[in-house]
Amino acid sequence: MPQIVSSFLRKNPGIVVSVAVHSPERVWSLVASGQCDVGLARPQAGFAAVDDELLMTTEAVCVLPRQHRLRSKRSIAAQDLRGEPMIAASPSAPHRSRFERILDEAKVEIKTVAEIQYSMQRCALVAQGLGFSIVDPIVARDFASSKIVLKPFVPRLEIATMLLLPSQRPRSRLALQFCDLLRAETAQYRKSARVQA
Template identity: 30%
Template structure:
């Protein structure tokens, strides 16, 4: 039994006669009859009764036809899937994003992206940069938006964005009178710090050391959003990504520039040895568009 024999059988049942099936398939009527005979020999039972020169499906032939129709439905779905892959590369998009950009930049990019790709299934998970790196390196996720402290071996790495560090402080803090906050201004103050592995924290510590300053660290966290929440509650001050602080401005928190100028640097990471699909390329374009 082969696929061509099944196609001929289906065409005869669907069109009612071997003549019409031959016309649809663009083969001769004797070729159709021969294919049916070969199919019957291959499967071991007759699929048609020959009554007065006409073919009528046997009971077994009708059961076989139903099975074939289910298989052809599956083939139709495969053709649709192939079309989606051809046009978009995949019907899914899996993104792992560091916390600092998961509540601002990523949603804005997804808003624009879904206008053009409304049927794409999207997974967005907020993860630490190191976990996002592992998810992308293993091929479980299509894209990571991460800080630059990660191990970049075994992944496709692309520079993304840089954000100048700001000092977040409660609205009633005495440093709100400063146009610029310097390390000396933070000496002895209650300070909410990023995790030690964060490259921005390491650069800040170097600046504090040069100024012979030691902030009073009361809490460490890997997330700028957590620092903003703590600052808004009056627990202390901290260095944050200004983009992360946007929802808190006017709600218990203010920002001031920090000098020396430091930056949060972010990367886009992709699985190794896998060209990005069209939908992934489109989403990356939306991310860059949101950045302006």
Template identity: 30%
Template sequence: MPMTHRQIDVFRALMQAGGVSAAAQALNSSQPTLSRELARMEQQLGYALFERTGGRLRATAAAHSLFEVVQQHYQGLAAVQSRALALAQAEAQPLQVLAQPALAHALVPAVLKRFALEHPEAHVDLTPAEGMSLVEAMAAQRFDVALTEQVQPPPGCESEPLSETAELAVLPAHHPLAQRARLSLTDFGGQPFISLADDDPYRRQIDAAFAAAGVARVLRLQTHSAVAVCALVAAGLGLSIVNPFTARACAGPELVARPLDWTLPFRLTLLRPLQRPRHRLAAPFEAALRATLQEPPQAPRQRRRT
């Protein structure tokens, strides 16, 4: 008949304490109870585990051999408990989301709104980053998912292309060109133009397109942020071209977004770390992301009449 869990606990306490009294105290039991349990255990096994000498117990060779296995059992239980605790702590950790600032402002809020419907108690930590900061953070495996326009994944990451949409023109709602349904490169000739930073890849592509078309713009303002570009446009300081997520998010009474008659694609990419344990909320977040991207773009808000 196999030993019960209680008998294993009693045996281990007796081996470690070296006596019934100390073992009973360790197990919060009584000496008579442990003595009866030991006698019953030896009867079931068919051999003695201890020799009784002067009121003390002396473990037999069989007991020492059995104790090695019992210790392995408890070490295994300790490993299970440690792992369970580590997993519980990991489950409680927020989903770490990294996104380019434009996407953190214009796309992720809609994704999290949908995500929260299914996971209202979820904790999410959203960090905006771009350029080398984003690459280094993902290469260091510090985030669970990342959203970027970069196509090539950083070291230690995999990438999944999500969408490819065209950049949009943004202009003040009161500008004469706002009456047009679509703009061409020549429409920007002689107009104040708000540029992205010199090192921005989209800035370089936009400048190359205007140069190839022989269109000269008035270039006095530039910024690193597409959101800041839209704020400057809404203030009436010029026209610009930005990614479609930011253009639609910022469209309103003071700013309108218009398609262009030439295409500058904006590619959205999902990054996953390969060495970081997969967070249980990563897949639901990605599902909410895909569902949000499949929604038709909302029409820009109309300018209020005064």
């Protein structure tokens, strides 16, 4: 988001951009009611006044404290996490329920020590050595530091991000330009992710 906002402001001097972080349900609600021009959120059902587009799908990563016993593994599976403390996503997060199903199928029990809605805050707690977390790789990559390591989680756990626009009003030139920048940045991320793989 910082790169996108920066590029947008350079192209449109004098414009004021307001960026707010809310729960997915709140983002969908704000877009549906026309209170914001563009939204980014996880998929939700039941919002008829929103035009949604799948912006991108990423594969969740396991974030570990830098000195964790699993730090040298190439990837992390459910069995590796048996008994480990977890900083979990909020109960309403779609990928949390899918992750818990994976644990159930593998008959693996973990210890949830905290439930935190936002990935960045979960990464911060991992950096403090409080446990592992399963997060969106984009956020984890931006938070990567000497205190955490990122590992692919297997089996694949996809996290979808939707681009949302209000369907009850015309789109402004600026809103459409912002959406184009989001799509371009997403395409660049996918390209760089393929190169790194």
